[in-house]
Amino acid sequence: MKSKYYTIILTLSLLCASCSDFLTEEPISDLTAGSFWKTDKDAEVGIVAIYSAFSKAISPGMWDWGELRADNYIPHDKDAFDQKEMIYNNIQVDNQAALWTNLYSVISRANAAIKYIPRITMTPNKKNNLQAEAYALRAWAYFYCVRVWGDVPLYTEPIEEISQGIYRERTDKNIIFQEVILPDLEKAYYLIDKTSTVRTRINVATICALTMDVNAWLHDYEKVVSTMKEKVQILNKRNWGLSALTPETFAKDWRAIFIEDNQAETPIEVIFKLAYDQLGNGENQSINYFASSQPRVFLSDKIKGMYGILDKRFGSTQWEDIGEGKTQLKKKFWPDGTIFVGTGRVYSDNDLVLYRYADIVLLYAEALNALDRTPEAITELNRTRTRSGENPFYASDFVSSDEILDAILEERQKEFVGEGKRWFDLVRCNRWQEVMEPINGMNDERKVLFPIHRDHINQNLNLKQNPGY
Numbered sequence: 001m002k003s004k005y006y007t008i009i010l011t012l013s014l015l016c017a018s019c020s021d022f023l024t025e026e027p028i029s030d031l032t033a034g035s036f037w038k039t040d041k042d043a044e045v046g047i048v049a050i051y052s053a054f055s056k057a058i059s060p061g062m063w064d065w066g067e068l069r070a071d072n073y074i075p076h077d078k079d080a081f082d083q084k085e086m087i088y089n090n091i092q093v094d095n096q097a098a099l100w101t102n103l104y105s106v107i108s109r110a111n112a113a114i115k116y117i118p119r120i121t122m123t124p125n126k127k128n129n130l131q132a133e134a135y136a137l138r139a140w141a142y143f144y145c146v147r148v149w150g151d152v153p154l155y156t157e158p159i160e161e162i163s164q165g166i167y168r169e170r171t172d173k174n175i176i177f178q179e180v181i182l183p184d185l186e187k188a189y190y191l192i193d194k195t196s197t198v199r200t201r202i203n204v205a206t207i208c209a210l211t212m213d214v215n216a217w218l219h220d221y222e223k224v225v226s227t228m229k230e231k232v233q234i235l236n237k238r239n240w241g242l243s244a245l246t247p248e249t250f251a252k253d254w255r256a257i258f259i260e261d262n263q264a265e266t267p268i269e270v271i272f273k274l275a276y277d278q279l280g281n282g283e284n285q286s287i288n289y290f291a292s293s294q295p296r297v298f299l300s301d302k303i304k305g306m307y308g309i310l311d312k313r314f315g316s317t318q319w320e321d322i323g324e325g326k327t328q329l330k331k332k333f334w335p336d337g338t339i340f341v342g343t344g345r346v347y348s349d350n351d352l353v354l355y356r357y358a359d360i361v362l363l364y365a366e367a368l369n370a371l372d373r374t375p376e377a378i379t380e381l382n383r384t385r386t387r388s389g390e391n392p393f394y395a396s397d398f399v400s401s402d403e404i405l406d407a408i409l410e411e412r413q414k415e416f417v418g419e420g421k422r423w424f425d426l427v428r429c430n431r432w433q434e435v436m437e438p439i440n441g442m443n444d445e446r447k448v449l450f451p452i453h454r455d456h457i458n459q460n461l462n463l464k465q466n467p468g469y
Helices: 004-011 040-066 081-087 101-119 124-149 173-191 204-217 221-236 357-370 374-387 401-416 422-428 432-440 454-459
Strands: 073-075 270-274 297-299 320-323 326-328 339-342 345-348 352-356
Touching: 040 101, 040 124, 040 270, 040 352, 040 422, 073 081, 101 124, 124 173, 124 204, 173 204, 204 221, 204 270, 204 352, 204 357, 204 422, 221 357, 270 357, 352 357, 357 374, 357 401, 374 401, 401 422, 422 432
Parallel strands: none
Antiparallel strands: 073 297, 270 352, 297 326, 320 326, 339 345
């Protein structure tokens, strides 16, 4: 179901509440933030503006930052210059993926919402929910920033005067985690309506999944486990969980997880998805990577060869062979009738799934394994493995926790191909060199991070480029 709130976003560039092109390249209205935030309708519109910026950041950013640097793809022979740089570990400072503009637009708009919504008269429940959304989206944007670039400039107040300091130095990523990301997620969890299962807006399951993801990135696996035990299990009572797929129904129902308007899914596996509508908030541009007449990338032989003969995720369930050994990851996300051809581009209004319950399950397995709770880790690993038709693992199949981690990462790779996870998994688990050096020669730790785009460096002389670029 497309969300009606996107229809009003086109007039709202004012909500960046910033004087600076550094935070956003969008035009700024003459209406100041302080004069805008007056009513509950203003507050709703302000939150919609944050989602709009996040949508622009994630499509195509999700693929650029979380997918293309890993081992799932090979580039198209033509017209895939930026993608070739990422796949071949040769990212240049003018690569479009090195821009953080849209993420800082999210942050800027969230800062304004966090400042002004508490001052607006409205029902407590609505006020709490809107604040929760702003906190969670700010945390999410910063989480992307620190994973992609490391230390980044920190803004927690809307920039409304030059004296506030527009062009700032980079802040240590650990400070951002401890003083912004984690506290924002705690505030969001406290404020959010625990009963809502609307999946195109931040919900309690989204906050839990993001919290587990952040703590896994920090290797705080005790926190991952406690979030699962204390918070996520409560969600199960509200019908969140793995979709009830079986090997017999998998081929028919697997793609249904990703299809628009699949709100009747039982249990609810899709936790959060970004809604796109070419008539409203814009197009899902990610289809250009996989399913256009000239896709930017194809599936690698490695990922195609990973699926066992029993695995129902293999082949026709997810992808389409187009000849000459080239395979598009198309069927998993884009059923027939959802692809549009415009002037010089191909696009879709299909929603973009960012978290599924399967992600929670496998992050939990990773954490249990790290804490030497081997039987439990294997049980969680088997939950997605066996529903695809594969035989379960047993403790006797492994001789070390490292082997179990490898199995978890392989399961995540097969389960989440095309969902923006693989590169971050390799970095989080320190497998990036082991996996990528034989493929593209990647052995320089400095290149784990993206370069800061030269436009940002030229705008803000306080910024220092990441080493190695």
